[in-house]
Amino acid sequence: MNLKELSQTLGLSQTTVSRALNGYPEVNEATRQKVLAAAAEHNYSPNTRAKSLATGRANAIGHVIPIANSHEIVNPIFGDFIAGAGETYAANNYEMILSVTENAGEADVYRSLKTRGVVDGVVVHGPKMNDKRIPLLKELGLPFVVHGRASGITTDYSWLDVNNRSAFRRATDFLLDLGHRRIALLNGLETMDFAHRRRRGFDDAMQARDIHIDPVLLRSEEMTESYGYQAAREMLSYPTPPTAFLVSSIISALGVRRAIEERGLQMGRDISVITHDDTLSYLANGAELPIFTATRSSVREAGRALSQMLLSMIESANSTPQHKLLEVELMVGQSTGPCPATAQPA
Amino acid sequence: MNLKELSQTLGLSQTTVSRALNGYPEVNEATRQKVLAAAAEHNYSPNTRAKSLATGRANAIGHVIPIANSHEIVNPIFGDFIAGAGETYAANNYEMILSVTENAGEADVYRSLKTRGVVDGVVVHGPKMNDKRIPLLKELGLPFVVHGRASGITTDYSWLDVNNRSAFRRATDFLLDLGHRRIALLNGLETMDFAHRRRRGFDDAMQARDIHIDPVLLRSEEMTESYGYQAAREMLSYPTPPTAFLVSSIISALGVRRAIEERGLQMGRDISVITHDDTLSYLANGAELPIFTATRSSVREAGRALSQMLLSMIESANSTPQHKLLEVELMVGQSTGPCPATAQPA
C-alpha cells in the first residue's frame, strides 16, 4: 500500500493524505482522523527512500567502526554504546547505519556516506591524537560528534567525553594515599586519545608528589584479557615488583587478577588493583560490593547522551559545536588496600 | 554533483551517463572511459535514496537486536558477529542497519522495516524456541537468515548455526572420560534455542552412561561474569560439590574461575572447567596454550558466512531456504584434568 493507493481508497488527494499524516494544521480534524484510521487499517507507512528523497533528510546516523584488519579487536565497549544510542534513535525515528571498515578506507567511507546521502550525521568512534577524521568531516560539512576528544586538534568540534585525566589522577592519588609507590600503569594504546589523557592523569599525580615513574611499569596496548595477564605476570616477577596496578579496562583487569592469583597472591591485600569500568552489562563489577576499585562511567549512558546531542544539532541545524564532559565516579571495592611494603616498617 | 549536472558537464544525456557508470554494454567504450574519468574527478557517486527508489532495492540489511529493557544485557558476542557481517557488506556495497528495540516492539520493527522499504533482508539474532519472528518474516515476505535455529518451528527457513548439541555432548563425554560424575551445567537462558540444544547435548551424554543428573547442578541464566561466580561459589559449598563445570560462555567461565580460586582451589587440578568459546577478539582464550578447555567456534566467521548466505539469497532471488551447520572444535586447555575423587580410590 502506497500513498497513491491510500488516497484513492479514501477519495482524497495525495497532498491531503500526506498532510494529515504529517500533522499539518491545514487539514480538517475529521478528515485527519479518517486518514489515520485508514492508514492503520491498511498498515501503511511511507516509503523511507521516497520520503528521504523528497525531504532531503536521510533520518539516519552513521557509525563508522574502524578495524585495523580482519583479525583485529572489536572494542568491547562498542555493544553497550550502540545499545544506548539505539534507544535514542528508536525514540526519534532515526535509523542507525553501521559501517565496518579497515583503517585505511575510513576517509572514503565518510566521504561516501556524505555524497551518497545515506546519513544526516555521524558518530566518530575511538578518536586518536590529531585525528584526521575531524578536519575531513568539517570539510565535508557532515554533522558529527566525537566520542572522546582528539588532542592536537585546535579547531572547535562537538564531542562527548569522560574526564579521563581527572579520573586517573584521582585513582593514582588514591593508591598513593594508601602508600603505594611502585604503581604499574596498564594503559590502552597511547595513540588513542583516551589513553593519552589517562596517562597524563597518572603523570600528574605522580609528579605532584615527586615520585619517580619507572618506565618498566608502563605498558600501552590493545586492552585484552591476555594483555593484562601477560603484563602483570611479567611485572610481578621483577626483583622489585609493583605493589599496585592501574588498569584501563576491566577486561584487562581480569587478566591482572589471574596473574596475581596464579602467583598465590591475594588481590586487595598483597597487590592493589584499580581499573576503569565502563559498566558493560555482561561484566558488571559486582553489585553492592564491587570486585574492583574502579573509576566508573556508563558507556551506554554515553551512547544515549551523545546521540541525543547529535540529533538535536541536526534538527536545529545548529552548527555551533557542543561539548559534554562526564565526570567519573571512583568506586571503592575489594581490590585495593594499604601498601604492604610501607606497612611493615611502621 | 548529481547525475544531471555530471551529464551536462559531459554534454551527454543522463541515460548514457547512467549506463556508462553501471556497466551496460550499449555504451561506447571511449564514452564510458570519459564518463568514469569525469565521475572520479568530480567525486560523483549516485544518491542512494534516489537509486533505491528507482531500482526498488535498498541495498541494506537489517539487524534487529532485542534488549529486554534498558538495563538489560547486550550480548557480548554481538560486536564480533557484526564485525564479520560488516566485512561482507562493505565488500558488496550493502549498508548495515541496526535497530535496537525492546522485546515487545520487535514485531513492529520488522514490519516497519519491510513496509518502509528500508532493507532488502534481515538477520534474526538470538532465536528462542518457537520463535514467532520466523512465521512473521515469512508472512511479510522479507528475506532472512536466522543466526541459530528455533526448535519447535516445523516449517523450513534459512539458518546458520553451530552444532551446539554435539559440541556439548562431546564436552560432557570428555569430562566423563576423565572420571567426572558430578558435573555442573551453567547454561544460558534455556528459552534461548542454543542453550536448549546445549542442554540436550549434555543430557545425551549423561544418559548414555546412565548417570544421574542432579538438578541442583543445573543453572540457566543470562551469561554474565557474576552469574558464573555466584553459581560456582554456591555449588562449591555444597556437601558434595561438583568436580567439573560445563559453562556456556567464556565470560561466565571467568566468574567460575574466580569462585574456584577464591576457595583456594586450583582449576584444572581440583576442579575442571570446560566452556564454550566464541573466540571474541578481546577475550582470546590464550594462544598456544588455552586457559580453558573449550568448545570453540568463531562468531565473527559466523557473521561473515551468514551475511554472505543472505546476500546471495537476495541477489539470486532464491527463496529456497539455505542451511549451514558449523562444527565445533574441542580445544584441550589447562582447565581440565582427571576427577580427583575417582583418582583417590585407585
Place this chain on the structure above:
DNA sequence: TTGTTTTCTCAAAGCGGTTTGAAATCGGGC
C-alpha cells in the same frame, strides 16, 4: 447580495536516479 477572509483540498512540480522505446548515426553490402 457582494466582497473578503478563512479553511480545506487539489494538481503539478520537484527530489535524483533507472529504464523503456524511439531516434540518430554509422558501416557494410548490393
Place this chain on the structure above:
DNA sequence: GCCCGATTTCAAACCGCTTTGAGAAAACAA
C-alpha cells in the same frame, strides 16, 4: 548511391513521497 541492421544516444516516464501555489468551498462582514 541506397538500404538495412547494428550501434549509440536521447527524451520522457517512472519510483513514492513532499510541498508549492492556486482554486473551491465555507464563513463572515458590510
